[in-house]
Amino acid sequence: MTAILESSRIAKSFSGIQALTDVSIDVMEGERVGLIGPNGAGKTTFFNCLLGVLTPDTGTVRFHDRDISELPVHKRAQAGIGRTFQRIELFSDTTVREHLLIAERVHNERGSFWKDLIGRGRPQADEIDRCDAVLELLGLAELGDEPVEALSLGQGRLVEVGRALMTEPSLLLLDEPSSGLDREETAALATTLREIQAEKGFAILLVEHDVDLVADFTERLYVLDFGSLIAEGPTAETLQHPAVRTAYLGTLEVGDQEAMP
């Protein structure tokens, strides 16, 4: 298997505070990788460096053997990095299907000013078919014509996933997908994601604080603390790593949260 994402020695500081120190993370083709760490460990900063929202002080990001460190956000998206948002980001005043349609259109670059003027800019039948297929896959087929304001948080997150899928990403970055969801919703989301991933074969990098989800969903795990990687490896082993347990899990066993008062 080959690495599709290689980020090497990423460092970033904010006005003297070192948020990231030499963080190197690789993601293989079709792999499910997790990135966890306590609050303030630098997860979000790292995520933003990968996506181009922030420019790292040093280090490079390579994607499919191409240096994308200098590319702006939308070019990285075009290169094949899809994402979802921790605080849900949908296009207001738009239906579920329209979300997917615009992503489909942008991805295929079929838009042009002159086509718009002669009315070819409207959604075409083949585009609508492809979007409906993805909605079906996500179990959102019934909701295609709903305005996004009418959706629950869990459904909204699925719309984000669907929107990202229309751009046919080879890597999907999930930013704390469980935030705001309860246990059942999280489990349902994980199941749906796994099914879709099995069909489409893209890789997933999951940034998460919900250890259950990470333990259940990912194959490999990176652990951040104070801006540095403190452990990496297969998920089950890494979660048992002593440094990880003291830094992140405290003295609790995985799955013990339910026993807490």
Next chain:
Amino acid sequence: MLASFGEDFFRALLQGTPPGTVYALIGLGFVLTYKTSGVFNLAFGAQAYISAAMFFKARQDWEWGIVPALILSVFVLAPLIGLTLERLIFRNLRTASAVSKLVIAIGLSVALPALFELLANYKPVAGRPPTGIVPDGGSVFYDPFGIYPFSRDELAQIIVAVAAMLLLGALFRLTAAGLAMRGVVESPRMTELAGIPADRISALAWAISSMFAGMAGVLIAPRLNTLISTDFLTLVIIAMAAAAVGRLVSLPRALVGGMALGWFIALFNTFLPRWSDDYTWLKPFQENLTPSLPFVVLFGILVFWPAIRRSIDAADPLAGVDPPPPALASATRHPLLTLQTRAFGVVFFSFIGWVAFTQADVRWVSLLTQAVILATIYLSITVITGFAGQISLCQGAFAAIGGFTVFQMADRYEMSVLLAALIGALIAALVGALLSLPVLRIGGVWLAIATLAFAFFFDAVMVKFSWVGGGSTALLTGTRVPRPVLGPLDFGASDRSFLALAIVVFVIVAVGVIQLREGTIGRTLRALRGSEVAAESIGISPARARIIAFAVSAFIAGLGGAMLAMQQKDVNYGQNFTPFAAMFWLVLVVSLSARTVEGAAQAGAAFVLFAPVILDGTFLTWLPFITEDNLPGFFPIPGKWRFVLFGLTAIQFARHPEGMVEFGKRRATRKRNERYYARDAERAAQAAAEAGMAT
């Protein structure tokens, strides 16, 4: 040589000090309101104007003494206006988006001067120059350094402005309210958490900053020949330039910024003429640039100072949580209702068309034509503001480019004016695209301000070039434009045929705009407005989308401007396309409906026909038994009321960003809409029941 350079330098500094202190004063006031209530108070110039005009009125018409006139205009009227605005409008808008507050402030700066002039019965009269706050202000001079004589007015400017700033400083340092205000300026949320009533503090800040505005207006008035409200708009630009130096957050830096601006302008005026003696190509720039320096400085600061861009994010923490705009009424409308609306539209417009083409006299045909052309121009606002969500205040400049191109092409090359109109629209599109490049990165409120600075720059500099506006003398004698001739069709022969042409152009542009809205570009812009980060995450380039929006919008405005010039057979820049006119356009369109073609059409009709039809009472004469002779006595209502009315309607923008008409339409049709849907559901249930029985 060197000694004289030093002396000139020093003289320029002295010369720049009086205006510099006044600029600092308004810069401080601007920052104060911005920081305590988040309002980009574009109406600051209007407030300064009202105090200056009140002072003028009291002194010259009522022959009051200086002190009572000053007390009335600066210490009573000015804070009263500030408190009223704070209490009635801005206090309720604390959580509104920065852009909607800006639109409201633009509406106020259109409405307030007109309202004052109507209530106080004030009319600017040429040949009666305003006087300052000291006797013989313009005729007695003092020369303490032996190189620059200060007039008494100038000394008064320095003394009063410095005293006001010292008082503000003392208030801040020595009183409890000042401490609280300092807290609010630093962090409003923290101050509220500490149990200090932010409302009262913000009211105090509005009162103080309004007094500063009023004082600045009265102090600056003697520099003008005639008190006209639009001249005071430039004061806001100066205030914003000073405030921008302080990145909108720092009072001391705004003070320095204001002083520096005064000195910079004076130095520029001293030295540029000399260089342009040596380099002749500098000459036209030197002659035209001087009055526009504040705009150039502001534009330069906004575009080239990266710190500004960073401060924007910090200054607008609520930008990301703007409530979503409600869906257009048409999106939730029942098909039957749409059909009814369309049928009504066909009947209505057929009637209007019948009247226009068979019954109406020349005056009404000309008014109708103007309405249709302005509706075309307003479609440019539909694109840039309605679709792209950007406030552009330079649509007047884009339209003027179209008009001037037609004039130049017809005048110099005797080109067909229709071809020239297309070229003009293309040039406008190019200028729009070029302008959008540097300002795109700043976005939001600052983008609006940068376009305003550009509009003023165009107004003060570009129009005067002989290759644009035909030189200042030509402006007086007219920038004549012929009517188009297309093969056998001579649109100059009858006004009705030109009306037909205007309608055809409007329909073509409107169809194009609708196609864009439903096409890739419109949907991309909607995605960007919905969530910029999410749009980027699927590969949409925000810059590219917005450049296209700017270019398309400028194209439409340029085309409309060319049509207007043809219709009036003259560009009439001063009457049609000034920055103030562009502000009124924006206010009009957003207060009706910025996102629909109907909104643009209604705004065009409102701009042209509101005064002759409604305010003159003409609509009553269309009823039986009423003729022009027995109209109620209060007609005709002064035309200025439309500025007041539409300016104040813009206040509703925060609550109804889709526009008043759009909102009204939705409310008016909601009941019927629901009834139709209910009936549909009932029928479906019935059909299902019958199907169930059958099986």
